[in-house]
Amino acid sequence: xxxxxxxxxxxxxxxxxxxxxxxxxxxxxxxxxxxxxxxxxxxxxxxxxxxxxxxxxxxxxxxxxxxxxxxxxxxxxxxxxxxxxxxxxxxxxxxxxxxxxxxxxxxxxxxxxxxxxxxxxxxxxxxxxxxxxxxxxxxxxxxxxxxxxxxxxxxxxxxxxxxxxxxxxxxxxxxxxxxxxxxxxxxxxxxxxxxxxxxxxxxxxxxxxxxxxxxxxxxxxxxxxxxxxxxxxxxxxxxxxxxxxxxxxxxxxxxxxxxxxxxxxxxxxxxxxxxxxxxxxxxxxxxxxxxxxxxxxxxxxxxxxxxxxxxxxxxxxxxxxxxxxxxxxxxxxxxxxxxxxxxxxxxxxxxxxxxxxxxxxxxxxxxxxxxxxxxxxxxxxxxxxxxxxxxxxxxxxxxxxxxxxxxxxxxxxxxxxxxxxxxxxxxxxxxxxxxxxxxxxxxx
Numbered sequence: 001x002x003x004x005x006x007x008x009x010x011x012x013x014x015x016x017x018x019x020x021x022x023x024x025x026x027x028x029x030x031x032x033x034x035x036x037x038x039x040x041x042x043x044x045x046x047x048x049x050x051x052x053x054x055x056x057x058x059x060x061x062x063x064x065x066x067x068x069x070x071x072x073x074x075x076x077x078x079x080x081x082x083x084x085x086x087x088x089x090x091x092x093x094x095x096x097x098x099x100x101x102x103x104x105x106x107x108x109x110x111x112x113x114x115x116x117x118x119x120x121x122x123x124x125x126x127x128x129x130x131x132x133x134x135x136x137x138x139x140x141x142x143x144x145x146x147x148x149x150x151x152x153x154x155x156x157x158x159x160x161x162x163x164x165x166x167x168x169x170x171x172x173x174x175x176x177x178x179x180x181x182x183x184x185x186x187x188x189x190x191x192x193x194x195x196x197x198x199x200x201x202x203x204x205x206x207x208x209x210x211x212x213x214x215x216x217x218x219x220x221x222x223x224x225x226x227x228x229x230x231x232x233x234x235x236x237x238x239x240x241x242x243x244x245x246x247x248x249x250x251x252x253x254x255x256x257x258x259x260x261x262x263x264x265x266x267x268x269x270x271x272x273x274x275x276x277x278x279x280x281x282x283x284x285x286x287x288x289x290x291x292x293x294x295x296x297x298x299x300x301x302x303x304x305x306x307x308x309x310x311x312x313x314x315x316x317x318x319x320x321x322x323x324x325x326x327x328x329x330x331x332x333x334x335x336x337x338x339x340x341x342x343x344x345x346x347x348x349x350x351x352x353x354x355x356x357x358x359x360x361x362x363x364x365x366x367x368x369x370x371x372x373x374x375x376x377x378x379x380x381x382x383x384x385x386x387x388x389x390x391x392x393x394x395x396x397x398x399x400x401x402x403x404x405x406x407x408x409x410x411x412x413x414x415x416x417x418x419x420x421x422x423x424x425x426x427x428x429x430x431x432x433x434x435x436x437x438x439x440x441x442x443x444x
Contacts, residue, residue: 025187026225026229026230026231026232026233027232027233028190028232029140029212029218029230029232029235030195030197030208030212031232032232032235032310032311033197033199033200033208033309034197034199034200035197036194036195036196036197036198037195037196037197037198038195039145039193039194039195039196042196042198042205043202044196044202044205044206045202046194046196046202046205046206046208046209047144047145047147047148047194047209048061048065048145048147048148048151049061049064049065050206050296050298050299050302051298052296052297052298053296058151058154059154059155059158061151062151062152062153062154062155062156062158063155064294064295065148065151065152065155065214066152066155066156067290067291067294067295068210068214068215068291068295068299069141069144069152069214069215069216069291070215070216070286070287070290070291071083071101071152071156072290073283073286073287073290073291074087074089074098074136075087075098075099075100075101076098077098077166080164081102081162081164082159083100083101083102083156083159083162084100084102084108084162084164085097085098085099085100085101085108085164085166086098086100086164086166086167088167089135089242090242090243090442090443091135093171093172093175094169094170094171094172094175094176095169095170095171096133096135096169096171097166097167097168097169098166099166100162100164100165100166101156102156102159102160102161102162102164103156103157103158103159103161104161104162104163104164105161106163107162107163107164107165108161108162108163108164109127109156109157110157110161111127112127112153114150114153117149117150117153118146118149118150120132120136120138121138121141121142121144121149121152122138122141122142122144122149122191123138123142123185123189123191124136124138124139124181124185124189125185130178131178131179131180131181131182131185132181133169133178133181134181134184134185134188134189134228137216137219138185138189139185139188139189139190139229139230140212140213140216140218140219141213141216142189142190142191142192142193142213143192143193143194143209143212143213144193144194144213144214145193145194146193148214184227184228184229187227187229188227188229188230194208194209194212194213196208196209200309201305203298203301203302203305204302204305204306204309206298206299206302206306207301207302207303207304207305207306207307208306210295210299210302210303210306211303211306211307215287215291215292215303217236217249217307218230218232218235218236219239220239220240220241220246220283220284221236221237221238221239221246221247221248221249222234222235222236222237222238222239223237223238223239224239234313235250235310235311235313236248236249236250236256236307236310236313237250237252237255237256237313237314237315238255238315238318241282241283241284242282242283242443243282243380243384243440243443244281244282244283244284244380244381244384245373245376245378245380245381246283246284247315247318247372247373247376248313248314248315248318249307249310250310250311250312250313251308251309251310251311251312252312252313252314252315253312253320254314254318254319254320255314255315255316255318255319255320256312256313256314256315257307257308258312260274260277260308262301262304262305262308264277265303265304265307265308266300266301266304268280269288269292269295269300269303269304270288270292270293270295270300271288271293272284272285272288272289272293273364273365275364275367276323276367276369276370276371277370277371277372278370278371278372278373278374279365279371279390280390281373281381281384281385281388281390282381282384282385282388285390317377317378318372318375318376318377319375319377319427319428320375320427321370321371321372321374321375321426321427322369322370322375322425322426322427323369323370324369325357325358325359325369326356326357326358326369326424326425327356327357328355328356328357329356330343330347330351330356333356333424334420334423334424338423339416339419339420339423341412341413341416341417342416342417342418342419342420342421342423343420345409345413345416345417345420346417346420346421346424349405349417350417350421353366353402354366354367354368357369358374358424358425366402368421368425369425371425373385374421374422374425374426375422375426375427375428376422376426376430377422377426377428377429377430377431378430378432379418379419379421379422379430379432380432380440382418382421382422382430383414383415383418383432383436383437383440384440385402386405386406386409386414386417386418387404387405387406387414387437387440387441388404388406389401389402389403389404389405390402406441410434411434411435411437411438411441412434412437414434414437415432415433415434415436415437418430418432418437419431419432
């Protein structure tokens with residue numbers, strides 16, 4: 001009898017461990033594409049700078065890679081010196097602040113050796129053995145080659161040192177215990193360099209290196225497990241970034257980018273806008289402005305080729321975007337007595353640029369038809385766009401920036417116009433509340 005009980009208990013424990021392992025461990029970012037080969041065994045050259053980057057000067061190449069890695073966005077606070085750190089990131093675990101990565105000897109990384117910098121980028125271990133939180137995406141940067149990491153370091157060390165001590169992190173217990181990151185890194189950081197997939201083209205592999213290692217797209221666009229690792233079983237199915245929804249980038253035709261052409265995606269990455277697909281706001285607009293817009297045409301094209309190859313994964317709450325324009329007559333489309341406050345707000349503030357149809361031939365970048373945010377029933381990004389505008393994308397040509405309206409209007413006003421916009425121009429109306437908007441105001 002005791003033996004049977006022992007067998008049953010042992011079986012339960014074994015099954016429990018298997019379930020825990022399945023829940024905790026996820027495949028790598030390129031698992032969908034097949035087995036990789038050593039970089040030395042591959043005939044192409046997916047790492048470093050691309051062939052159409054003409055500057056051979058070492059620091060220029062390091063600057064290019066730094067821009068591709070989008071380092072400035074996280075390590076610069078609003079109104080602060082680039083790379084001097086201090087930008088706050090509010091999370092469910094508390095607030096973290098980015099460190100100073102200028103070459104200041106006392107408050108930056110000026111005293112770091114090559115080996116220390118490599119260990120931080122590849123393993124998440126800073127100078128003196130300090131365990132780094134994975135808000136610094138070392139689980140993605142680990143795929144960078146040593147040469148590329150050291151080129152980035154050389155560029156950072158060429159900058160003017162800035163003396164700046166960012167505020168201390170304010171994390172809840174037990175997340176303020178850095179030693180726990182030892183176990184997180186052991187489970188979720190592969191600590192391995194990029195391996196090209198020989199069955200794919202050199203351009204595809206270059207795009208994979210840019211998107212997964214340098215650009216770390218999955219850090220925002222892939223859902224996370226309960227332990228905050230990337231859930232690559234649902235690769236690119238969407239996530240959150242500083243309160244904004246980072247939408248589905250898989251090839252799913254309804255909730256992802258399965259209907260986007262190569263040109264659609266290239267235009268979006270290079271300019272922050274693609275006609276009938278939408279415009280970049282929030283962290284994505286920053287990524288366009290500080291990173292993608294500065295890449296060579298071949299690199300932007302390679303990213304688009306790679307991203308469009310990711311298998312479809314659906315995001316259940318996102319319907320296929322409505323592509324037809326709304327009626328030109330304000331009295332049609334949304335009932336006159338439905339959401340009167342939202343309609344009046346749109347009439348007085350929004351219709352001049354966006355038009356009642358959602359398609360403006362004079363300001364093409366204000367087109368609302370077909371955009372994912374307007375077709376998101378949570379209206380999260382619509383409300384944030386109204387609150388904060390699009391200041392991360394500077395005016396260029398016919399790209400007009402959207403002003404921020406958060407200071408001028410109440411939470412109830414912004415909720416009302418957000419619900420009106422999704423009802424008039426989207427496939428499914430939203431029901432965002434004033435309290436929801438209040439919480440969005442409080443996010444970074």
